[in-house]
Amino acid sequence: MIPFDRLVQIVQRFEFLEAKMAQGGGDIAALGREYSELRPVVEEIRHYKALLEGIDGARAMLDDPEMRELAKDELEALEEQQPRIEAALQLSLLPKDAADARPAMIEIRPGTGGEEAALFASDLLRMYQRYSEARGWTLDIVEMSQTELGGIKEVVAHIQGNHVFARLKFESGVHRVQRVPETESGGRIHTSAATVAVLPEAEDVDIKIDANDIRIDTMRASGAGGQHVNTTDSAVRITHIPSGIVVTSSEKSQHRNREIAMQVLKTRLYDAERQRVDNERSADRAAQVGSGDRSERIRTYNFPQGRMTDHRINLTLYKLDQVMQGDLDEVIDALTADAQARMLAEMGA
Numbered sequence: 001m002i003p004f005d006r007l008v009q010i011v012q013r014f015e016f017l018e019a020k021m022a023q024g025g026g027d028i029a030a031l032g033r034e035y036s037e038l039r040p041v042v043e044e045i046r047h048y049k050a051l052l053e054g055i056d057g058a059r060a061m062l063d064d065p066e067m068r069e070l071a072k073d074e075l076e077a078l079e080e081q082q083p084r085i086e087a088a089l090q091l092s093l094l095p096k097d098a099a100d101a102r103p104a105m106i107e108i109r110p111g112t113g114g115e116e117a118a119l120f121a122s123d124l125l126r127m128y129q130r131y132s133e134a135r136g137w138t139l140d141i142v143e144m145s146q147t148e149l150g151g152i153k154e155v156v157a158h159i160q161g162n163h164v165f166a167r168l169k170f171e172s173g174v175h176r177v178q179r180v181p182e183t184e185s186g187g188r189i190h191t192s193a194a195t196v197a198v199l200p201e202a203e204d205v206d207i208k209i210d211a212n213d214i215r216i217d218t219m220r221a222s223g224a225g226g227q228h229v230n231t232t233d234s235a236v237r238i239t240h241i242p243s244g245i246v247v248t249s250s251e252k253s254q255h256r257n258r259e260i261a262m263q264v265l266k267t268r269l270y271d272a273e274r275q276r277v278d279n280e281r282s283a284d285r286a287a288q289v290g291s292g293d294r295s296e297r298i299r300t301y302n303f304p305q306g307r308m309t310d311h312r313i314n315l316t317l318y319k320l321d322q323v324m325q326g327d328l329d330e331v332i333d334a335l336t337a338d339a340q341a342r343m344l345a346e347m348g349a
Contacts, residue, residue, distance in 0.1 A: 006093070007045050007048075007049075010038060010041055010042065010045060011042055011045055011046075013038065014035070014038045014039070014041075014042045017031055017034055017035045017038065018035065021035060037096065040092060041092045041093065044085075044088055044089045044092040045089065047085060047088075047089075048085055048086065048089045051078060051081060051082060051085050054074070054078050055075065055078050055079065055082070058071045058072075058074045058075035058078060059071070059075060061074075062075070090344060091340055091344075094340060094343050094344070095343070097165075097166070097169075099165050099169075099200035099274070100163055100165055100166035100169075101162075101163050101165070101166065102164065102165045102200045102201050102203075103158065103159060103160040103161070103164050103165070103200075103201040104158075104159050104164045104165045104168055104169075104198050104199060104200055104201060105142070105156060105157070105158055105159075105198070105199045105201060105264060105267045105268075106128060106156075106157050106159060106168065106171075106196065106197070106198050106199075107154070107155070107156050107157075107196070107197040107198075107199070108121045108124050108125055108128075108152060108154075108155050108157075108194055108195070108196050108197075109121065109152075109153075109154050109155075109194065109195050110151065110152065110153065110192075110193075110194050111174060111192070111193035111194055111195050112192055112193050113177075113190065113191070113192020113193060114192070115147060115149055115151055115181075116151075116177075116181040116182075116184075116190055116192045117151075117192040117193060117194055118147045118149075118151025118152055118153060119147075119149065119150065119151040119181070119182065120151075120175075120177045120192055120193075120194050120301075121151060121152040121155070121194040122146075122150060122151050122152045123177075123324060124175060124194055124196060125152060125155055125157070126324075126326075127323070127324050127325070127326055127328070128157070128159075128168075128171075128326070129326070130325055130326025131326035131327075131328045132159055132161070132326075133326070134326055134327075135161060135162075135167070136161060136162075137159050137160060137161030137162075137164060138159070138160045138161060139157050139158070139159045140157060140158045140159075140160075141155065141156075141157050142156040142157060142158050142249060142260055142264060143155070143156045143248060143249055143250060143264075144156070149182075156264060158201070158263075165198065165200040165201075166336075167332055168198045168332075169198055169200075170298075170312075170332060170335040170336070170339070171196050171198050171298075172196055172197050172198045172298075173195070173196065173296045173297065173298030173299070174193050174194075174195055174296060174297040174298060175193060175194050175195070175196055175298065175299050175300075175301065176191060176192070176193045176297055176299065176300045176301070177191070177192055177193065177194075177300075177301045177303070178190070178191050178300065178301070178302045178303065178304070179301075179302075179303035179304065180303075180304070189304060193297070199267050199268060199270070199271040200267070200270065200271065200274070201263070201267050201270075202263070202266035202267045202269065202270035202271075207266045207269050207270050207273075209240070209262070209265070209266065209269070213240060213241050213242050214238055214239065214240055214241065214265075215238070215239045215241060216236060216237070216238050216239075216258070217236070217237045217238075217239075218234070218235065218236055218237075219235045219236075219237060234250070234257060235248060235249065235250040235257060236248065236249050236250075236257035236258050236260075236261050237261070238258075238261045238262065238265055240265055240269065243269065243272065245265060245268050245269065245272075247261045247264045247265045247268070248261060249261040249264070297311060298310065298311060298312055299311065301320060301323070301324070302320070303320060305318070305320075306318055306319070306320045306321065307320060308320050308323045308331070310331055310334070310335065312335070312338070313334055313335060313338045315331060315334050317330060317331065
């Protein structure tokens with residue numbers, strides 16, 4: 001049952017924000033953000049209210065002999081729409097993740113499997129690059145270390161665009177690949193893995209870092225196959241002493257490296273705080289889709305069978321080539337729908 005008192009409160013809050021913005025008072029940016037978040041919810045509420053009024057009106061006309069047949073048809077059509085409109089309203093009322101609209105940092109590292117795992121990590125990076133291109137996002141490499149064969153030892157990328165974290169947050173975890181490696185002469189199928197971590201980008205208001213809590217070192221960028229090899233002492237490494245988190249950036253500008261490294265550090269600290277809060281809210285967090293548990297095997301890419309399986313929702317797609325080309329919407333939409341269904345069940349909807 002949808003709580004009508006809550007619907008009334010939401011509409012009243014929306015109308016208050018509308019009036020406040022028209023007057024030009026208060027923090028316009030903050031008011032605008034809240035107004036934008038509430039607008040689609042209020043549209044669903046008004047749609048639902050119009051449906052109920054239509055049903056009441058059609059039922060009232062059933063008593064009129066001349067209007068009875070018309071009212072019957074109208075009532076049948078409206079009642080047929082009711083479950084769909086109620087479901088849309090319930091989804092709009094679900095708690096929103098405050099980080100959903102933010103840009104994100106994505107970190108990919110090889111797991112078990114040696115060089116083949118590093119090559120698979122490189123394939124995953126290309127997959128996310130193509131998905132970003134398809135959605136009109138911008139993906140910039142922050143730091144990347146490569147192997148001699150073109151695999152990835154580690155990569156950190158920054159993705160900007162519309163609702164990046166909302167779309168990518170379910171990608172965190174262990175991605176497993178089953179295929180015949182390029183380095184395998186006997187044709188045997190190997191299993192290897194890479195880990196993916198997707199972190200919502202921190203804003204200045206989220207994390208304040210005490211200058212006394214960090215150590216900044218400059219060093220010469222180097223490393224076989226590295227993307228940013230140069231001969232100046234421009235690379236920057238920042239160590240956050242209380243947490244032990246270490247980040248580096250090796251662009252050619254030392255000033256720019258400090259900015260990038262600080263942003264990555266804030267993002268990792270923000271993610272750690274989000275996970276701490278989530279752990280407090282749910283002791284069974286590891287069982288939830290999108291838990292962010294990076295030790296959890298979430299997906300298998302089986303190349304001989306052209307199959308991708310997401311183990312969290314038992315979804316299997318026989319279109320691995322398209323998936324590796326960045327066609328991820330079907331699996332991401334399914335994960336999102338599953339997460340929404342879980343929340344609805346928790347709310348007793």
